Amino acid sequence: MARMKFLCDAERCIACNGCVTACKQENEVPWGVNRRRVVTLNEGVPGEKSISVACMHCSDAPCMAVCPVDCFYHTEEGLVLHDKDLCIGCGYCFYACPFGAPQFPQAGAFGMRGKMDKCTFCAGGPEADNSPEEFAKYGSNRLAQGKLPACAEMCSTKALLGGDGDVIADIFRDRAMKRGKGAEVWGWASAYGKPDHPEQKAPQGAKS
Amino acid sequence: MSAKRNSAIAAALLAVVTLTVGCSEKEQVIVYEQGKYQGKPDTKPWENAPADSLHTTSTWTKGDKTSWEHALNSRTQKQNEYTRVE
Numbered sequence: 001m002a003r004m005k006f007l008c009d010a011e012r013c014i015a016c017n018g019c020v021t022a023c024k025q026e027n028e029v030p031w032g033v034n035r036r037r038v039v040t041l042n043e044g045v046p047g048e049k050s051i052s053v054a055c056m057h058c059s060d061a062p063c064m065a066v067c068p069v070d071c072f073y074h075t076e077e078g079l080v081l082h083d084k085d086l087c088i089g090c091g092y093c094f095y096a097c098p099f100g101a102p103q104f105p106q107a108g109a110f111g112m113r114g115k116m117d118k119c120t121f122c123a124g125g126p127e128a129d130n131s132p133e134e135f136a137k138y139g140s141n142r143l144a145q146g147k148l149p150a151c152a153e154m155c156s157t158k159a160l161l162g163g164d165g166d167v168i169a170d171i172f173r174d175r176a177m178k179r180g181k182g183a184e185v186w187g188w189a190s191a192y193g194k195p196d197h198p199e200q201k202a203p204q205g206a207k208s
Numbered sequence: 209m210s211a212k213r214n215s216a217i218a219a220a221l222l223a224v225v226t227l228t229v230g231c232s233e234k235e236q237v238i239v240y241e242q243g244k245y246q247g248k249p250d251t252k253p254w255e256n257a258p259a260d261s262l263h264t265t266s267t268w269t270k271g272d273k274t275s276w277e278h279a280l281n282s283r284t285q286k287q288n289e290y291t292r293v294e
Binding site for chain 2: 065067069070071072073075076081082083085086123124125126127128129130141143144145146147148152153155158161162163164167168171174175178
């Protein structure tokens with residue numbers, strides 16, 4: 001196995017926020033904490049693009065580099081996880097992260113920050129797998145159940161892919177090669193049959 | 209008079225040296241050292257038996273990483289609709 005990765009296809013994402021909802025429900029994420037969110041660029045302008053963003057589980061994770069208590073670790077599958085028992089909620093990781101992944105629950109009066117919470121790729125944390133303690137601190141451990149992250153598996157348009165980097169890269173490559181832009185667009189042959197005159201070329205534009 | 213003058217010059221020199229040293233800048237760039245994880249060890253996902261999981265369709269042998277990876281990779285293919293249609 002190469003390593004676990006997320007891949008969001010901006011051509012497909014329709015900003016339905018299904019991934020956000022799936023994540024919230026699966027991990028029982030508290031109010032004010034968003035492990036995953038959908039960002040829309042050029043909103044309202046024709047050609048706007050949306051993308052689902054969460055922790056990308058970086059190879060050389062900046063959060064890990066700046067953490068003063070060294071609570072982050074890399075798993076064998078390439079995931080960046082952390083130990084909440086060590087986290088002091090300093091917020092350095094939030095400033096270091098280019099994706100805005102680390103989230104902090106408000107833990108009391110005067111805007112005090114609680115321990116950092118972020119996407120775990122549905123892989124839990126350093127507690128006994130699928131134990132109530134692990135669920136309370138880190139959420140669901142789907143990888144230990146032979147499942148993939150809930151956000152990716154629930155994505156209605158399959159814009160968000162999650163899994164082994166090599167496998168999802170192959171899926172995406174296959175998709176990009178097949179989807180096309182004209183009459184060869186995916187699904188048309190099944191839905192509408194083959195073109196009556198496949199040899200017929202599209203009309204060429206010309207100056208009048 | 210000369211002794212007084214000499215001591216005044218020495219004091220002035222000392223003041224200049226002290227001020228110069230005091231105002232000079234020390235190298236403040238530290239050498240970055242990568243820290244080591246200080247938390248609890250985590251278990252591997254393939255160390256669980258499929259029977260321990262709720263509603264899973266994946267099957268693998270407990271403790272066998274390769275079979276777990278194979279189960280996950282075949283599940284990943286369910287995200288590829290091109291293998292399901294056409």
